[in-house]
Amino acid sequence: xxxxxxxxxxxxxxxxxxxxxxxxxxxxxxxxxxxxxxxxxxxxxxxxxxxxxxxxxxxxxxxxxxxxxxxxxxxxxxxxxxxxxxxxxxxxxxxxxxxxxxxxxxxxxxxxxxxxxxxxxxxxxxxxxxxxxxxxxxxxxxxxxxxxxxxxxxxxxxxxxxxxxxxxxxxxxxxxxxxxxxxxxxxxxxxxxxxxxxxxxxxxxxxxxxxxxxxxxxxxxxxxxxxxxxxxxxxxxxxxxxxxxxxxxxxxxxxxxxxxxxxxxxxxxxxxxxxxxxxxxxxxxxxxxxxxxxxxxxxxxxxxxxxxxxxxxxxxxxxxxxxxxxxxxxxxxxxxxxxxxxxxxxxxxxxxxxxxxxxxxxxxxxxxxxxxxxxxxxxxxxxxxxxxxxxxxxxxxxxxxxxxxxxxxxxxxxxxxxxxxxxxxxxxxxxxxxxxxxxxxxxxxxxxxxxxxxxxxxxxxxxxxxxxxxxxxxxxxxxxxxxxxxxxxxxxxxxxxxxxxxxxxxxxxxxxxxxxxxxxxxxxxxxxxxxxxxxxxxxxxxxxxxxxxxxxxxxxxxxxxxxxxxxxxxxxxxxxxxxxxxxxxxxxxxxxxxxxxxxxxxxxxxxxxxxxxxxxxxxxxxxxxxxxxxxxxxxxxxxxxxxxxxxxxxxxxxxxxxxxxxxx
Numbered sequence: 001x002x003x004x005x006x007x008x009x010x011x012x013x014x015x016x017x018x019x020x021x022x023x024x025x026x027x028x029x030x031x032x033x034x035x036x037x038x039x040x041x042x043x044x045x046x047x048x049x050x051x052x053x054x055x056x057x058x059x060x061x062x063x064x065x066x067x068x069x070x071x072x073x074x075x076x077x078x079x080x081x082x083x084x085x086x087x088x089x090x091x092x093x094x095x096x097x098x099x100x101x102x103x104x105x106x107x108x109x110x111x112x113x114x115x116x117x118x119x120x121x122x123x124x125x126x127x128x129x130x131x132x133x134x135x136x137x138x139x140x141x142x143x144x145x146x147x148x149x150x151x152x153x154x155x156x157x158x159x160x161x162x163x164x165x166x167x168x169x170x171x172x173x174x175x176x177x178x179x180x181x182x183x184x185x186x187x188x189x190x191x192x193x194x195x196x197x198x199x200x201x202x203x204x205x206x207x208x209x210x211x212x213x214x215x216x217x218x219x220x221x222x223x224x225x226x227x228x229x230x231x232x233x234x235x236x237x238x239x240x241x242x243x244x245x246x247x248x249x250x251x252x253x254x255x256x257x258x259x260x261x262x263x264x265x266x267x268x269x270x271x272x273x274x275x276x277x278x279x280x281x282x283x284x285x286x287x288x289x290x291x292x293x294x295x296x297x298x299x300x301x302x303x304x305x306x307x308x309x310x311x312x313x314x315x316x317x318x319x320x321x322x323x324x325x326x327x328x329x330x331x332x333x334x335x336x337x338x339x340x341x342x343x344x345x346x347x348x349x350x351x352x353x354x355x356x357x358x359x360x361x362x363x364x365x366x367x368x369x370x371x372x373x374x375x376x377x378x379x380x381x382x383x384x385x386x387x388x389x390x391x392x393x394x395x396x397x398x399x400x401x402x403x404x405x406x407x408x409x410x411x412x413x414x415x416x417x418x419x420x421x422x423x424x425x426x427x428x429x430x431x432x433x434x435x436x437x438x439x440x441x442x443x444x445x446x447x448x449x450x451x452x453x454x455x456x457x458x459x460x461x462x463x464x465x466x467x468x469x470x471x472x473x474x475x476x477x478x479x480x481x482x483x484x485x486x487x488x489x490x491x492x493x494x495x496x497x498x499x500x501x502x503x504x505x506x507x508x509x510x511x512x513x514x515x516x517x518x519x520x521x522x523x524x525x526x527x528x529x530x531x532x533x534x535x536x537x538x539x540x541x542x543x544x545x546x547x548x549x550x551x552x553x554x555x556x557x558x559x560x561x562x563x564x565x566x567x568x569x570x571x572x573x574x575x576x577x578x579x580x581x582x583x584x585x586x587x588x589x590x591x592x593x594x595x596x597x598x599x600x601x602x603x604x605x606x607x608x609x610x611x612x613x614x615x616x617x618x619x620x621x622x623x624x625x626x627x628x629x630x631x632x633x634x635x636x637x638x639x640x641x642x643x644x645x646x647x648x649x650x651x652x653x654x655x656x657x658x659x660x661x662x663x664x
Contacts, residue, residue, distance in 0.1 A: 042080065043064060062112075067079040068128070068205070130295040136292050141343065149491055152174065156173070157198065194258050227250075236256040239256075293312040336463060339497075343491070348486070367402075367405045370476070422450065
């Protein structure tokens, strides 16, 4: 299979080859034993090295199949065998290969096991699905009101979890604030932004039309079908069109709205408390933020009982660049925008355009006309496949034109960051994007609130006004830079900044810079090797006989880490002993003194650096510094003290020379 798997053949062709292949005969007896014990539908899913990585996003790339339970164990064996082969084949599908390439991974390094799990759910005739399924994350980069980032967030849905993975309209809430659900806070929002469809397993489909689409035997049904199944008890509310109100619970007539009100608000099933505990202990044990998949079934009886199932737990690894700096340290003169009340997390360094509402002679009476102009400009960005930053006064998306510009999401969908900028004569309480919150969280859009007139943030509109406009309308200006702006958002602290494009950075005369002055003083210095100087946002900088690691930003040096090597630090008295360099080195070797720090490499979890004697790793989560003598190649049984830092946050290179006959 290797040749066809690595070829450019279509996914269907690769799957067909895998399905024709044969699994080892020794597995048949194990499968039959499994069927004797597990008498329910089975999920067949992957568990691979890359998927379990703590350093890169790789979840949801490979296929997961579900098969119904049949009394005929030979039919079960056929379906299960096909599903296992299908999971393995999906490693070689076009999307998987493209993702491998995009994340700089080599397919030969991937290793995979296949896991068989019972599908959680209840049977309703020829359909099978759980009362609810969800994904919970221990970090919430879009906290509203008194929510905190570290309290986490949950996406909850009726039916199988594929609805969530496919980006369906789920219910989003904080497990510590289950009573504060934005989507059900107003009747109009609840009717428009709650779940209307769900997935169920088709028990009649025996897998004869096995496909590259792992949902080939799933049914996408209207919520009304779940009502007919009697599956909406405690999950749905009822819309009363006569009284124009949504009532918690099931009542005759009226549209059923998936609010989970009896579970979240009335605690019929303690879902919020369970999720608090699962996220808390999961994060403690994995020592990093986690994401969990779960499902629950509620009894069809009237006893209010149910079962919670933990399906999977994995570390959160953001595809966005990790942010590990204090944004408060960036001076105001370096930013176009600064918000102390922002939503979103990560770094964007590919935005060249800003579209902003002109504030001279601004009047809220023109908000509708402004919305029409924005819609036209947004369409231009969509046509060009580009994104922009959108800045304007008041609440974006407000239906009341006196409170803000009444845009709908399709009218601003190319914006990567949206800014509410208050004016002295136009002060409106911020909305924090509540009018299209679902879209912000789904697409990872940043949302800034700024009131510069009361020193709540920075908005340097004078700078934007001074730039030539690509397009200028009656109410808007569109500015484009030759080099990209850098947007940094700290979702934990709700801080956000827009840093000037590189061509607007003040010029730094390196000949007289602080780090070049050092040479004239007879001291030396070192940088990380390779290209890290030019690629890293912060290059590291160290001095001999100095136990700090410095970083250079905008021509200034600041202390990033101070390392305490305890008794291994060189005592100051030695410097007054008038030792020769060789005597000094001999003394340091004898006393095990460390006098250099070099080759600094770090990612979000660890800091690695070398010294004149040992290699040290600092675990940022555990606040633990550990010294090592060698980096050992276990194949060659050879150790090295030296390594090269590479242009990659998680990789270093160590070179070994291994001698065999006629071979080096």
